[in-house]
Amino acid sequence: MPPLGLGTWKLAKKESYAVIRDAIACGYRHFDCAPIYKNEAVIGEAISSAITAKEVRRQELWLTSKLWNNAHLPRHVRPALERTLKNLQTDYLDLFLIHWPVSFRQDIEHPKRAEHYLMPSEERLLETWSALEKLVRKGLIRKIGVCNYKRERLQRLLSSASIPPACLQVECHLWLQQRELLAYCLEHNITFTAYSPLGSGDSAESIRCLASRPASVASSTDNCRNLLAFPPLIRLAERCSCTPAQLLLAWGLSRNCTLIPKAASPLHCRENRAAMPLILPQEVIAELEGYDSNLRLISGEPFCRSLSPYTLEWLWGDEGW
Numbered sequence: 001m002p003p004l005g006l007g008t009w010k011l012a013k014k015e016s017y018a019v020i021r022d023a024i025a026c027g028y029r030h031f032d033c034a035p036i037y038k039n040e041a042v043i044g045e046a047i048s049s050a051i052t053a054k055e056v057r058r059q060e061l062w063l064t065s066k067l068w069n070n071a072h073l074p075r076h077v078r079p080a081l082e083r084t085l086k087n088l089q090t091d092y093l094d095l096f097l098i099h100w101p102v103s104f105r106q107d108i109e110h111p112k113r114a115e116h117y118l119m120p121s122e123e124r125l126l127e128t129w130s131a132l133e134k135l136v137r138k139g140l141i142r143k144i145g146v147c148n149y150k151r152e153r154l155q156r157l158l159s160s161a162s163i164p165p166a167c168l169q170v171e172c173h174l175w176l177q178q179r180e181l182l183a184y185c186l187e188h189n190i191t192f193t194a195y196s197p198l199g200s201g202d203s204a205e206s207i208r209c210l211a212s213r214p215a216s217v218a219s220s221t222d223n224c225r226n227l228l229a230f231p232p233l234i235r236l237a238e239r240c241s242c243t244p245a246q247l248l249l250a251w252g253l254s255r256n257c258t259l260i261p262k263a264a265s266p267l268h269c270r271e272n273r274a275a276m277p278l279i280l281p282q283e284v285i286a287e288l289e290g291y292d293s294n295l296r297l298i299s300g301e302p303f304c305r306s307l308s309p310y311t312l313e314w315l316w317g318d319e320g321w
C-alpha cells in the first residue's frame, strides 16, 4: 500500500473530479474512499478518465473503500461491494474495510432513533468478516481490514479469521498517538493507517468532539481547537523549514504509519507529497512524542446518542475517548 494516500471524506461532489485528476497528475496512487462520503461515482469517473488518457494504469492504483454500517448482515455485504465497484468503475478493490463496528438496519444510513440500530454483537461482526473473506476468494477484493476497532476487538478477529486483517484504519495524530495499538499492528503484520493525520480541521464540530474534552486535555493542547494551529507544532515546523502539515506527515511516516490526509486544495496536495522525503532530527521527534494527549476527535459519539444501544465504552473500552 503506498504509504501516503489521499483521503476523500468531505470532498464535495462538484470538486472531486478535478481534485482526483490533479492528484493522479501529481503522483498520488492511493485513494481512501467510502460510499458514505457520497462522492465515489465522481471519483470513479476521474479515475476512469485518467486511465483512458493513459496517465495511469489500474494496476498502479491502490483503491480502498469501506462497508457502511447498514450492510453488516452477510447477505448485504456483496451488494454493497458491488455498488462501490460500479461507482468506482473497477472490477476489484485493493482493500475493503469494515467502516465502524456499529451496525444499523439496512434501510438506515444515519440513525436517529434507537430502533434504527442493530444490537451490539461481536458475533455479527465476525459473520460480516466471513462474508468479506468469501469476496476475497472470488477475486473481488485483494485485501480486507477494519476501521475503528479497539485492540481487544482486533485480537478477537485475528484469533478467529481464516484471512487475517491486512489493515487497521484508526484516528491517529499528534494528540492521539496510539502507541500501543500501532506496536500491536506492526508486530502482527497489520498495516496501520492513520486517519485524520492533520487533525480533521474541516469536519463539523458535532463530529469532532472537542466540546466534551476534559479540562486536563484542553490545557495540554494549549486550548487550541485546530491541530495545525498548535503553537509548539508551528515552532517546530519553522525549525525544520517545513510547514506544520509536512511536519505531522513526515513524523507519521517515520513511525511506519500509512497516512491518508484529505486535501482538496492542489497546493495542499503537493505540499503533503513533498513531506515524504523529509527526515526529522531525533530531538524533534522526541518533542512531538511529548504532545500525546489521548485526544480522540472522531470518537463515534454521534452513534451513541438518542437511546442508541452503543456506548463509547463499548467502542473504545480502556483506550479512552
Ligand SMILES: NC(=O)c1ccc[n+]([C@@H]2O[C@H](COP(=O)([O-])OP(=O)(O)OC[C@H]3O[C@@H](n4cnc5c(N)ncnc54)[C@H](OP(=O)(O)O)[C@@H]3O)[C@@H](O)[C@H]2O)c1
Residues within 6 Å of the ligand: 006, 007, 008, 009, 010, 032, 033, 099, 147, 148, 169, 194, 195, 196, 197, 198, 199, 200, 201, 202, 203, 228, 243, 245, 246, 260, 261, 262, 263, 264, 265, 267, 268, 269, 271, 272, 298
Ligand atoms: N475510517 C474512518 O472512520 C475515517 C474517519 C475519518 C477520516 N477517514 C479518512 O481519513 C481521511 C483524512 O482525515 P480527515 O479528512 O478527517 O482530516 P485530515 O486529513 O486530518 O485534515 C483535512 C484538512 O486538512 C487540510 N489540509 C490538508 N493538507 C494541508 C496542508 N498541507 N496545509 C494546511 N491544511 C491542509 C484540508 O484542507 P483542504 O481540503 O482545503 O485542502 C482539510 O481541511 C478522510 O478524508 C477519510 O478518507 C476515515
